[in-house]
Amino acid sequence: MEYNILEIEDKIILKDMEDFQPKDIFECGQAFRWTLEEDGSYTSVAYGKVINVKRDGEDIVLSNTNREDFNNIWYNYFDLARNYGNIKKILSENDPVLKEATEFGQGIRILNQEPFEMIISFIISANNQIPRIKKSIDIISSQYGKLIDNYKGVDYYSFPGPEVLSRVSPEELREVAKVGFRDVRIVETSMMIASGQFNMVSLFDMTRDQGKEELMKLPGVGPKVSDCILLFAYNKPEAFPVDVWVKRVMEYFYLKKDTNVKLIGQEGARLFGNLAGFAQQYLFYFAREQDIGK
DNA sequence: GTCCAGGCCAGAC
DNA sequence: GTCTGGCCTGGA
Numbered sequence: 681m682e683y684n685i686l687e688i689e690d691k692i693i694l695k696d697m698e699d700f701q702p703k704d705i706f707e708c709g710q711a712f713r714w715t716l717e718e719d720g721s722y723t724s725v726a727y728g729k730v731i732n733v734k735r736d737g738e739d740i741v742l743s744n745t746n747r748e749d750f751n752n753i754w755y756n757y758f759d760l761a762r763n764y765g766n767i768k769k770i771l772s773e774n775d776p777v778l779k780e781a782t783e784f785g786q787g788i789r790i791l792n793q794e795p796f797e798m799i800i801s802f803i804i805s806a807n808n809q810i811p812r813i814k815k816s817i818d819i820i821s822s823q824y825g826k827l828i829d830n831y832k833g834v835d836y837y838s839f840p841g842p843e844v845l846s847r848v849s850p851e852e853l854r855e856v857a858k859v860g861f862r863d864v865r866i867v868e869t870s871m872m873i874a875s876g877q878f879n880m881v882s883l884f885d886m887t888r889d890q891g892k893e894e895l896m897k898l899p900g901v902g903p904k905v906s907d908c909i910l911l912f913a914y915n916k917p918e919a920f921p922v923d924v925w926v927k928r929v930m931e932y933f934y935l936k937k938d939t940n941v942k943l944i945g946q947e948g949a950r951l952f953g954n955l956a957g958f959a960q961q962y963l964f965y966f967a968r969e970q971d972i973g974k
Numbered sequence: 975g976t977c978c979a980g981g982c983c984a985g986a987c
Numbered sequence: 988g989t990c991t992g993g994c995c996t997g998g999a
Contacts, residue, residue, distance in 0.1 A: 709980065806981040860995025902982050923980040
């Protein structure tokens with residue numbers, strides 16, 4: 681995709697930017713570390729950098745950054761090579777539900793986030809709620825990560841690597857980060873990765889099914905969590921995570937009630953094919969923001 | 975006090 | 988292979 685880009689001081693400005701709405705992107709359930717500022721912008725830390733994002737009329741303003749980081753990090757992170765207008769158009773054809781869902785979440789993009797952080801974040805997400813997931817991840821970062829930058833008076837920390845988390849005791853993790861029964865899963869998964877027993881990089885070259893099989897060898901990673909990791913870190917748009925909200929919205933619009941989760945996943949693949957991950961995000965956001973199917 | 979939330983796991987069938 | 992109960996935590 682071609683963009684009209686301006687660089688001014690510490691800002692990168694994407695002119696006349698469509699299909700990019702910060703609220704839709706950062707509050708659609710894929711990322712846990714974006715905080716809303718008083719001016720409506722969002723700040724987070726990724727790939728060792730702190731960045732602030734704001735919509736300003738027709739433009740998107742990225743602050744606390746530069747051209748080099750934009751090219752090396754943020755272009756890929758925000759998935760700017762992908763044509764979301766086209767995806768929405770295809771999904772909306774012959775599907776009134778997705779037509780409405782893509783209009784509702786018109787500014788959603790699927791971020792390309794860091795694998796280890798996604799693995800641990802979604803292990804924490806199991807049978808958990810967003811505010812608590814965010815809290816645990818924040819504590820883990822400030823407690824075990826490195827101080828990256830101070831932005832608008834707030835310290836931002838990197839997410840720790842597997843070597844660090846593999847050496848923390850489950851008891852300490854539970855006590856400090858309030859992760860509950862997920863404590864052992866986090867530490868054991870970190871150990872498998874730190875030791876080299878599990879190779880995170882190899883998943884980039886695998887298919888969705890292969891990657892899913894691999895990820896499910898990690899303790900705390902099942903069918904839903906593995907699909908989240910594949911979709912949000914490994915650029916596998918065929919992944920179709922079925923959580924309670926997707927279950928509800930799929931049953932409400934496409935299937936009958938009390939359909940088992942495995943069948944819903946198969947139906948997602950059948951209906952949406954290699955765009956299933958995008959459909960999932962639009963449907964999830966649509967359902968959750970409006971309490972559909974509950 | 976009771977219930978349950980963006981699932982996983984072990985055990986039973 | 989499919990189904991069920993239990994699980995830390997904390998807010999409703």
